[in-house]
Amino acid sequence: MAGFLHRVCIQFVALLFGVCATLGLQAACLDNLQGELIQGGLIWGTVAPGSRVTLDGESLDVMANGTTVAGFGRDAAESAMLVVAGAQPCEESLTIAARDYKIQRVEGVPQQTVTPSPEYLERIGRERSLVANAKRQRLSRPDLLEDALASFTWPALGPISGVYGSQRYYNGEPRSPHYGVDVAVPAGTAVLAPAPGVVTLAQTDLFFSGGTIILDHGFGLSSSFLHLSKVLVKVGQEIQRGDVVGEVGATGRATGPHLDWRMSWRDQRIDPQLLVPPMPKS
Numbered sequence: 001m002a003g004f005l006h007r008v009c010i011q012f013v014a015l016l017f018g019v020c021a022t023l024g025l026q027a028a029c030l031d032n033l034q035g036e037l038i039q040g041g042l043i044w045g046t047v048a049p050g051s052r053v054t055l056d057g058e059s060l061d062v063m064a065n066g067t068t069v070a071g072f073g074r075d076a077a078e079s080a081m082l083v084v085a086g087a088q089p090c091e092e093s094l095t096i097a098a099r100d101y102k103i104q105r106v107e108g109v110p111q112q113t114v115t116p117s118p119e120y121l122e123r124i125g126r127e128r129s130l131v132a133n134a135k136r137q138r139l140s141r142p143d144l145l146e147d148a149l150a151s152f153t154w155p156a157l158g159p160i161s162g163v164y165g166s167q168r169y170y171n172g173e174p175r176s177p178h179y180g181v182d183v184a185v186p187a188g189t190a191v192l193a194p195a196p197g198v199v200t201l202a203q204t205d206l207f208f209s210g211g212t213i214i215l216d217h218g219f220g221l222s223s224s225f226l227h228l229s230k231v232l233v234k235v236g237q238e239i240q241r242g243d244v245v246g247e248v249g250a251t252g253r254a255t256g257p258h259l260d261w262r263m264s265w266r267d268q269r270i271d272p273q274l275l276v277p278p279m280p281k282s
Contacts, residue, residue, distance in 0.1 A: 210251020
């Protein structure tokens with residue numbers, strides 16, 4: 001509910017004053033600003049069609065109708081410089097709110113997935129390349145992205161057992177932060193597409209993530225679904241919101257059945273929970 005009210009507030013202020021306010025910041029360069037200016041957040045808004053937009057010097061995609069999108073990773077800096085060049089030039093510093101991240105200790109994980117032996121390292125490197133290549137495709141599909149941004153839905157409903165950004169300790173050993181949201185549901189539960197997209201990865205047995213699907217929503221925005229027991233789609237397949245793409249499992253580095261849903265914008269890991277309504281209570 002907080003995320004929903006926040007987006008409504010942004011739109012209301014924009015209508016009244018011609019600017020957008022989020023987390024105490026007035027953003028004059030983007031009209032109809034939506035999303036969250038926070039670590040792990042995704043924002044989108046509009047500029048004059050044909051404008052050129054950069055964020056900290058990185059060129060952003062601008063669709064024919066002027067829509068542009070940007071995301072901020074887990075450890076994003078406290079500010080980012082937005083520059084719009086074109087018919088309505090504008091420049092401003094966006095303030096990115098910081099977050100406090102939880103520490104999560106996970107026991108009972110197969111030790112070979114915590115400290116892989118040398119025989120697995122080549123496989124891990126090869127699989128990381130597969131994932132990176134899938135995310136680099138960046139489909140130029142404004143129809144997909146606009147439909148996705150209109151409404152993301154939960155791919156599965158159930159208790160949330162892991163959150164974005166938490167520092168993970170596996171069997172007592174510190175490892176990389178968790179970049180997704182975990183939904184604890186029984187094995188075999190259907191995983192539904194949270195938004196339309198095109199499948200760019202469909203693997204049944206990756207070392208860390210097990211059954212894995214990557215769904216490209218266009219212009220660098222993608223969803224990943226990990227630890228699946230079944231992968232029910234193929235690379236290149238176009239998917240609509242609500243389509244079944246797989247089934248929940250406990251494959252890869254997992255201690256029990258759950259869905260690990262992750263999202264990325266380009267090379268930034270963003271928080272899926274910021275884009276969906278609160279998880280319904282069972």
